Structures are given as structure tokens and as C-alpha cells.
Amino acid sequence: MAEVSSSRLLSRAVLCSQLLRPEVKLSDVHRGLQFVIFRLNQSSGIPLYVQLMEQVKHAVEIGALREGDQLPTIRKVAEELVMNPNTVVRAYRELEHEGVIELKHGSGAYIKGSAGGRARLMRKAQAVVQSAIERLAPLGLTEEELRRVFESELAQMRVDGKNGKALEGKP
């Protein structure tokens, strides 16, 4: 699972520069929290709970969620996104396990302070990808082609990862 997560993180860094239209908005008006979550894609092959986790982590990375903010209840998420509540539970538990959120018994799920550390890494990655995109610009490839190259390399990384090869630092 670990290599899937990191590959997704990198592709997120590429995609976050685009404007994606949110299909569903979760808002907790009482707490003045605007929480934007995109509809999950069930045919992408990536487990839904992983997608949800990525969405939460992404929200932290871009600052939509900050330390101490409360996530919507499991029921709310299940209802709004039309998702199996058990899947939401699993996502929240994994997020807790990874240290992104903490589940306070009885009161809900809150973003943990250390989540910011991940965001810093993300910003670093973003810088790397930005320079890579700049260097690829002279090739005159379309956005779609660039994305495919990227996905293909990611998939390769997945295969290599499964085969025990470590990620080498390439120029």
C-alpha cells in the first residue's frame, strides 16, 4: 500500500495545479468550515478508502484543513458522497494510524498538528515537478501526453517497487 500512496501523492502534486470542479461540497456551516471533497471514482481501481484519505491529506496540504479542524462525521460523509460508512470508518482509522488526524472519543475527528509536516514534503515535491514540467516544455508535448508519461513512469515505479527495487534518485 505504501508505494501506491506515494505515487498518488506525486500525481496529486501534478494535478493540483489544475482547476477541478467540485461535484459535491461538504460544508459545516456552524463551525464555519468549508470542506471541499471531490466525488470518488469507483472505477479507477484505487480503493475508495484510499481515495478518501488522499482527499483529506490533499486538503491539509493546500491548507483547506488546518490543525484542530474537525472533519465531518462518518454519517455525513457516507450520506453526502454516497459511500459505504464502513469505508469511511476505515479511511478515518488509517488517517489516525498515519498520524494525520486524531479521533477524540465522543467528539469526532480532528486534524493533528504534525499533518503539516507532510504538507511541507508536498510543497517540495511540487517544486521538483514544476521544474520538470518547465524542462519538458520545449518538447512541445500536450498536457495529456505529459500526464501519460508521468502515469507510465509511476506504474513502472509500482512494478519496480513490487519487485524489490528501491527508488533511485534520477536526474
Next chain:
Amino acid sequence: MLWFKGWLETRYRMAFSLCFIGLVMVVAQIGGSKQPPPPGARPDEAIAIMIDSFVVVFFSMLAGAGINTQPAFQATKGLHGSTLFTLSLPVSRLRLLAIRSTIGWVAMALMIILLCIAMGLIAPRSASVTTPRIFEQAAALIACTTGFYYISVLLGTLLDDAWRIWGSMLAFGAFWLLQAYTPLPNSLNLIRAMGLGSPIIAHVMPWGAMAFSLGLAAVLFVAAWKIAERREF
């Protein structure tokens, strides 16, 4: 709520059956009055003859019509498709059958009562056609037809719509043939109890036949119940 459902299912069919029977009665009366009574016959015997001549067809129709007011116990498309819904409810099949058959029986009984009242109004006044007699007649007819009615109920748990009506009529017809050619004790002869042995003509209640009919009905009901329990949808 099952009674409410039964009422909704039944009301139009019952109205139709009543009209139909009324029509047949009127036709029979017109037809009957054209025939001169046999010489020396008393007026009430004329009624007896009137009854006897069409009792076979008439009451077998009533028996069939009674259960026919109830939708078939099936699960085919349309009306009957809803049977799956009914059977998924927390209700025993026994209860479903009991309520369904009782409603049909009530419909049948009402038709017989109305028939008797109508007969009483049409028939010439005489010593034997008194109001209490009319109701005795109705009671006897109801009791005796109940046996045949439950044949329809039994068939209704087994077979298609058409067979339910024909089935009881065939049973009735068979019984009529039987009693016409074989002497049967009065308490078993339901046909006789509804005709010559009925209160208006014989001036007595055919208790034996009534008991036999009701006993038969009970047995048939239990058989229908057992079949309904085993049926698959």
C-alpha cells in the same frame, strides 16, 4: 389491515356478482312464471319447483362467485405479482387464507340472503313464506353452500382462476348427479337440503345436512391450509 385489503379487493367483484345474480333471478322468475304449476300444486310448491329447477346452476355459481371475489393465491404478474409482497409480511399463511376465505364466504352469504329476501318478495304470500321462514331458508342455504364454497377455496390454493369457479360447479354438478341416481340419507344430501328439503318447503331445518356441510367445510379448509403452507412462489 388484511380485512381492509380484502374489502378493497372484493367490493367491485361482489357488486358485479350481485348484479349478475339479480339478473339471472329476474330472468328465471320471468321464465318460471310462464310455466303453469302442476295441477293441484300449492303455491309454495311452485316456489319449490322454481328453486329445484335452477338450484344446481345457481348455487354452484354462488359458491364459485364467493371465492371468485378473492384474487387468486398466485404470484404471476400484475395483480397476483403483489402476492410476493404479501407473503414477505410477518403474517402466517394460515391467517392469510382464513381472512381471504372468510371474506369470500361473507360475500357469498350476503348474496344468498339477498336472494332469499328477493324470493320472499316475489313469491306469492302463503302460510309457509313467512319472514322467519325466509331467514331460516337463508341460514340453511348458506350452511349447505359453505361445503361447496370451501371446495373452491381448496382449488383456489392450487389452481388458476378459471378452475376455481368451474371446479366448484363441477363438484356441485357431480353431487347433484349422485343424489339424483343414488338414494342418499337426508343428512348427506346437500342438494336436497337446498331444494325440497329446505325450510320453506319441508317446514323443517335440515340440521343434518347443514352439519355435514360445515364439517366438510372445516376439513377442506384444513386441507387448503396445508397446501397453502407448502406452496412455492
Next chain:
Amino acid sequence: MMNGYIIETSQLKKSFKGQPALRGLDLQVPAGSIFGFLGRNGAGKTTTIKALMGLLRADSGTASVFGTPVTDADRSIEIRRRIGFVTEDKELYPYMTVEQMIRFTRPFFPKWRDDLERRYLDMFELPPKKKIPDLSKGMRSKLMLLLAISRGAELLILDEPTDGLDPAATEDVLRELMAIAASKGTTMFFSSHQLSEVELIADHIGIIDRGKMIVSGLLDDMKARYQRLQVVFENSVNLPAHWADGVESVRQEGRVVSILASRNIDAIIEQARSLPGTAVELYPVTLKEIFLEHVRSN
């Protein structure tokens, strides 16, 4: 309840006029799960559901709901009081109105939720005075769902619940089902042809084909286990006669070979890489692919 299974069958067999519909079905539905029951038409989905509801009796094998055998006549009524059922045909009484159907059904269930009844009447826009035959199939489906959910059941058995519903109505229904699942922990056992819906809401799935359960379990596990390997050759080359264990199917189009594997992926990758001049890529697998693979090869 045995092992926490709210529905359990073992070697269930049923034939109709000599034609087998169920050939030894094994099914386990854990309590609190949302179980998608998948299969082609005629595979035995509705027969299984009818057997669970006591509408028909299996020839052999056992089936139990809430830990009670479905053949137990005395307790079967109590079982049905705890189940919300939606039939495949969505047929209700043609002489009743929407209102009357609700009034009729309500007294059978002591746990009836008036609040849910009102909510769905409103949300599904069901006209109370309209007669059943005047309702569209979609409306009838929604009414049946209202009747099934409002009774406060612990288990919902739904045969094609979104069949005939337009996308907006489907969305409404699924959302409500998820809300119920989240707040009440209601177990849901439903059959569906809409794999994309199932993928979204189910945590367990079972695929039935020709009367037998060919695969069942947690959906996430299945999707993690199954991988698609794409091998691109520089020139057309003969495929190996035998692939490593775990390969479910191999498809070749020109210089590209697509392999579906259910396990042992490392060995398969090794084998693919050992072939001359190949580029190997790994892709995750959707429920649709898992489904088609299983019913085609069966």
C-alpha cells in the same frame, strides 16, 4: 447469531422442473455489512432471495437468517418482522393508493418509523392519493423502498433496488441507504446489475453464476488482490505455453498482451520480464473486470 453472519447458506440446492437453479450455494453475509450480490440474469439471484424469504423451499442444504433456519415455520414470522424486502417486480396492490399501501403496511411493524415515512414521502415525491397502477415503475420502486426502510428493519433484502430509476432517483435512494447504514448499522443484502453503484456502496460482494457462488469476500481485498499486467513486446513473439500460477486470463492483441492475475503477481512479473524486449506495466482492476472475468471463464 453464528459467527456474526446475519445470512448464511450452506450447499443450497434448488431445481425447477428438473432444471437446477441453485447447485450448492454457500453464502455468508456479515452483520452490519453492505453486501452486493452479483450475477448474470438467470444465475440464481432471485431464487436465492426467495429462498431466504421463505417464498420457496430449497431441495437440500441449509439457509438461516438471524441465526434461525428459514424453514422454521414458527419463527419465520418474527424473522420477517425484522426484514425489509423489495421484490424484483416491484408489484404492489393495484386497487390501493400510495397512502393506503402505507396505512396497510404500517401496523405489521411495531418499529415503524413515522419520521422516515414522512421524510421519504417528501423526498421521493410520492403523491399520496395516486393509485398504484398509475405510478411509473420508478415511483413504485421508491414506494417499495419507503415501505421497506420505514419499518425499522435490521436487515434489508433488496432485489435490484435501483432498477428502473433515473440517475437522480438512484442518487437519492443510494444516499438514503448509506445514511441508514451509517446511523443504524442496518445490514443490506442487495442484488444489482449496476456494478458502478455496487463498487461505490458495497463492502462485501458475492458473484453467483449458474447456481453457485464463484467468489465472495471483501471488495477491497478483491481489488487489492487482482492486478492487470500489460506486457508490450517489441515484435510479436510466441506466448509462453504456461504462465505462472495466479494468471486468470491472457489476452493478446498484436504486440500487447493483457494478463489478469488474482495472486502471485511477483512471479508473474518475473516471468513477463524474462521474455525478450518487453515493457511491463501494472494496472489496478475494476469490479466490472473481476465480474466479467469470473462469469466468462466459469
